[in-house]
Amino acid sequence: MSAPVAILGAGTQGRRLAYMWSSRGRPVHLIDENLSQLQDAQKAVEQFRKTDSKSEYLSGELKTFASEDLRAALQEAWLVVECVPELLPLKRAVIENIDALTGPMTIIASNSSSFTITEIVAGLELRHPDRFVSLHSYWPPETPAIEIMASPKTKPLIIQRLISECKDHGFSPYHVKKNSTGYIYNRIWAAIKREALSVAAEGVATPEEIDAIYKDVLKTPKGPFEQMDVVGLDVVLDIEEH
Structure with missing residues (x-):
């Protein structure tokens, strides 16, 4: 075995x-x-x-x-x-x-x-x-x-x-290949996530609208806020505080 x-x-x-x-x-x-x-x-x-x-x-x-x-x-x-x-x-x-x-x-x-x-x-x-x-x-x-x-x-x-x-x-x-907080993808994703939160906080668009345009342009199944919901907002908060 x-x-x-x-x-x-x-x-x-x-x-x-x-x-x-x-x-x-x-x-x-x-x-x-x-x-x-x-x-x-x-x-x-x-x-x-x-x-x-x-x-x-x-x-x-x-x-x-x-x-x-x-x-x-x-x-x-x-x-x-x-x-x-x-x-x-x-x-x-x-x-x-x-x-x-x-x-x-x-x-x-x-x-x-x-x-x-x-x-x-x-x-x-x-x-x-x-x-x-x-x-x-x-x-x-x-x-x-x-x-x-x-x-x-x-x-x-x-x-x-x-x-x-x-x-x-x-x-x-x-x-x-090098020590990297956030690895590869999460460093890229962090920038997207923070801008999505800023756009919503400034009242430029609602979370639903941000998800919709993100999916429409990039042809992905989930938008930034939907992805945060999947990961869990508690986990997102832990990562942001770190």
């Missing part, structure tokens, strides 16, 4: 990543302190699989674990991805705990949209600082783009492996 991918956090991103990483036969361990959220995540993954019923691949086994079973959940994992809320102290504590519970060959990644892996690990006493990366996804499976960014200490071979593995699991990987 192949080594599992372990995902900490069964929220919106965690459950979508659980689907993607299990969609090519790889086992996935999904971990959360909220048992109700774990149940909802399992149902969401099952629904994704029904939607993708014509896939030529067999789905991997999805196992769920409560947070108190973290050591067992991380055992044998080749990749661990944290998807906890966008709070830097929380992410630092989670990353430090994963480092203590996993062997030196396990790759440890953060899915954070607002903190780089360099920021998260800064000052931490890590056992194996050369295995940490940012692995930021957007809205899989509908939007399969995923950005991979190293810290100054990350082994280059880890980046190469992740690019290959992401391609094999239906993602479209992009290597962020």
Whole structure:
């Protein structure tokens, strides 16, 4: 049996990543302190699989674990991805705990949209600082783009492996070659988002009108305000405050 991918956090991103990483036969361990959220995540993954019923691949086994079973959940994992809320102290504590519970060959990644892996690990006493990366996804499976960014200490071979593995699991990987808060896309999106908010705040146009003209000109399915609603206004606020 192949080594599992372990995902900490069964929220919106965690459950979508659980689907993607299990969609090519790889086992996935999904971990959360909220048992109700774990149940909802399992149902969401099952629904994704029904939607993708014509896939030529067999789905991997999805196992769920409560947070108190973290050591067992991380055992044998080749990749661990944290998807906890966008709070830097929380992410630092989670990353430090994963480092203590996993062997030196396990790759440890953060899915954070607002903190780089360099920021998260800064000052931490890590056992194996050369295995940490940012692995930021957007809205899989509908939007399969995923950005991979190293810290100054990350082994280059880890980046190469992740690019290959992401391609094999239906993602479209992009290597962020320098440390960049906001990665690639979010730096571009931030400018669009802030101008959309300014146009609405100044009374130039309503959010509905801004979304409508944006979609009309660029032929995209969602406008800026619709995209913010999908991401969650609480997440948008966290990112803006950072």
